[in-house]
Amino acid sequence: MDTSTAEGRGTTTVAALDGVCVRRLTTGQVILDDVSWRVGAGEHWALLGANGAGKTTVLRLIGALMHPTTGTVEVLGHRLGRVDVRELRAAIGLVSSAQKVPLDAPARTVVLTGATGTVQPLWGKYDQAVRDRAEALLAELDCKELAERPFGVCSGGQRARVLIARALMADPSLLLLDEPFNALDLPSREDLIDAMHRLATVRPRLATVTVTHHLEELSPAIGHALLLKEGRVQALGPVAQVLTGEALSACFGRPIDVSHHDGRWLARSARR
Structure with a gap:
């Protein structure tokens, strides 16, 4: 396991991008430009930016689903290009x-498939311990x-929580959530936020990265944020320093007011 530190605080690094650039091979379009970032064990990051800013590409890199054009990506102590990514993906939860x-x-059954990383269940692989773990995660x-x-008949919020339970079957050190709140109504959104907050409490070493468009979707557990604009890092660090009206206005290209109350965030247009 990598023994480097995140942000110089002695925190074990679970994912790191150093000078990463990604270009589309067919057109040469720059998707990410000189991105450097570290995620430490037990840290909970929000990844924000306008559509096309490069958020999904960053998530795919630290999810070992693609390689950078230049620069280095290390995940769970392994550098992409020097590791069997199939084995690495098994240690990363993706929702x-x-x-x-x-x-x-x-x-x-959906949760059980997380133990084998398959779409269809492999019943011969699920002993009683695996089945008990699935039940425990559903309860958690x-x-x-x-x-x-x-x-298929579960609500959007229920599906999201089931998929998180599925992702946790492999006991990952890193959990990636790609717009998990997409199309959720208010009660479902709040149920999922509560679930994420509890998860951070009971799993202190688990690191999470949540891609979202809305500050209102961030749980109180989110302690760090990365803002991307046109493939470049606009700001990163503790949420109190990054989720400001000034930083978000620069990131999204319009005046934004930001408020914070009881661990929750609100952003709205500052135009009058």
Whole structure:
């Protein structure tokens, strides 16, 4: 395991980008330009920026789903290009509303597939300990009552929590969430925020990176933020220093007011 530190605080680094550039091979378009960033164990990051800023590309890099054009990417102590990414991906939890899972499968089965990293269940691989872990994770994400419900009839918020339970089956050190709040109504959003806050409390070494468009979706556990603009780092660091009206206005190109109350954030247009 990598013994370098995150932000100089002695925190074990679980993911690091150094001087990373990504260019589209067919057109030469620059997607990321000289991005350097570190995520430490137990840190919870928000990744924000306008559409096309490069957020998903950053997530794909630290999820070992692609390689940079130049620069280096290290995840869980391994440098991309020098490691079997299939083994590395097994140690990274990824949650996305675009994930392909059988809609007719019960939620319990969807969670079980996280143990094998497969779309369809491999029943011969799931002993009693694996099954017990799936039940415990459903309970931890407050969706135990959904165990027998087909995934396709679960609400958006329920699906998100089931997918997080699935991602945790491999006991990852890094959990990546790509717009997990997409299309959720207010109660579902708040249930998911509460679940993420609890997760941070009971798993102090787990690092998370959440891609979102809305500050209102950040749980009180989020302690760091990275702002991207046109593929470059606009700002990064503790949320109190990054989630400011000045920084967000520069990132999104319009005046933005930011407020903070009881651990939650609110951003709105400052135009009158």
